[in-house]
Amino acid sequence: MLQSYLDQTLSFFGLAPLIISQDSFNEFLVRFDCHVKNGSEPSKYSEIISEQIKSIQENYDSIFITSDYDDRSIPESIAIHFVEGFIAHDKNWWYCSTEQLIEDIETAEQNEKIIAHVLIINSPGGESYGLEKVNERLRSLDKPIIVVVKKIMASAGIYIGSAGDKVYCSNKFDVVGSIGTMISYWDSKKALEQYGYRLIEVYASKSTHKNKLSNDVSEGKTEEFIKRFLDPVQEEFEKTILLSRPLTKNAPEESNLFSGEIFYAQEALKYGLIDGIKSLEEIFQEAHNLGKEYQTRINISIT
DSSP states (O other), X not given: OHHHHHHHXXXXXXXXXXXXXXXXXXXXXXXXXXXXXXXXXXXXXXXXXXXXXXXXXXXXXXXXXXXXXXXXXXXXXXXXXEEEEEEESSOOSSSEEHHXXXXXXXXXXXXXXXXXXXXEEEEEEEEOTTHHHHXXXXXXXXXOEEEEEEEEEETHHHHHHTTSSXXXXXXXXXXXXXXXXXXXXXXXXXXXXXXXXXXXXXXXXXXXXXXXXXXXXXXXXXXXXXXXXXXXXXXXXXXXXXHHSGGGGGXXXXXXXXXXXXXXXXXXXXXXXXXXXXXXXXXXXXXXXXHHHHHHHHHHHHO
16 A cells, blocks of 8 residues: 555656645655655545544534534534645545545535535645636535635645635634645656666657657756646636635735735735634634524525
């Protein structure tokens, strides 16, 4: 299983656009290196999340929280979802998966016992693939959804989190932002050459553009790749943020909000990225109230 973990983790860092903060990416590499040297696998994502849900539920008596999204025997509840750490698209057991997140959201949306969603985000970002679809689906939900920032909601994290009906930080030193796009990958040629390896590549006569982009990037010729592959992702990212958080259009140019800057909660509030700073208790109470209002509207329309 360890080799599978290494192979799939390395696959994130080909020439695919990433929406991740640099500092957090460096932290990811340190942890990755630790796993490699120790020959150990990371904890299962589901196990980490189940412990967090258990600790949150212990704080509430009258409000029920659930991650059993398809259980019809539960009392009237708020579905709790987590986006924790590095964000991947495909389902796996060591990272948050947007594919799994959408499946969970859809299941909870169809459960009549669930009246609202709370999405807790603590993520530096990750894969860009499919994020616009995640944001679009979250914005289209019938049931209310509140997003909570816990420590950091950056890059791919804010791409997802901006879709909430309400977005709150839980601490004034939570970090929000980094609306930027990058790639990061390893060129191992020089390291291999030190061990006596020499890379030889031969291409068919018509294969003039086979691997051209990646070779150009390795040689420092990045203009074409940026224009064709990074800029379109960035444009879609900005368009989605403006659609989800319309007040961000008023942010002054010097704020660098759409240039990859990050902010503490108060600045994020000033620039329209969040709606305020609240405790988890206040947020879950608001989610419960919004959920009851949703139920009332549904009942009225049915009758």
